[in-house]
Amino acid sequence: MMKAKRQPIRTCVACRNTDQKRKLMRIVRLPDGSVTFDAKGKLNGRGAYLCTTAQCITVAEKQKRLERSLKSAPITKEFFNLVLQIAEQIELDDAERSTKIAAPGSGIGDSV
Template structure:
């Protein structure tokens, strides 16, 4: 009898779809309060998940999905830096 391994699912804050954790990118708020892209999903801190597309990132920025996830306002400079980082990782 084979044991079926459970695949962890996470919800994208941009499009709202449930996808396997490995297919999503994690945006992380560190203990210092800075925001970074955690491509491996292993760093410590509060995280929110996004599809690996710039369109989902823009949807999350427009609908304030990241701000809801982190329960705080996010400055525009942070959005611009995160979008640049996501573009570099996605290529």
Template structure:
């Protein structure tokens, strides 16, 4: 009998729903303070997960969820870039 592999679960920082790691998109903050979407899920740095949904990202912006996840003030232009990146993934 084959043992079933565990599917890694992550929680969306905006809506707090759990999902398989592959079903969410990772946002990374590097040591240099750069913040960007990480579609591979393997980039070095502190990661926070969010649903692949623009509404969830907007909710995270409104509730300052990224500020809490990365323990820093996230500039608004970073949020704008994340929104643009996420919209390009949805197409």
């Protein structure tokens, strides 16, 4: 239990909470100046991290946290809408995964 693998810890630009990189979305400013969502966390460029919560995404949008962190041009509403959709999908995938982990095998006869 104590021997968790060391993983990169990142800070959400909105709430300043830290989390394992896996649980934060990486937004990156590419060398050409455009800003995009980095699904794999491997794109070159300046990165900023956001929780997968609507609250943090909204704070980032309203307070221009991503623009400040990335030193980018203003980010469009459409981009934030896309990020919101991605966040929802990540949360859904996560819920599905933990359900599977909680009920391995057939699941028949497992008590809750």
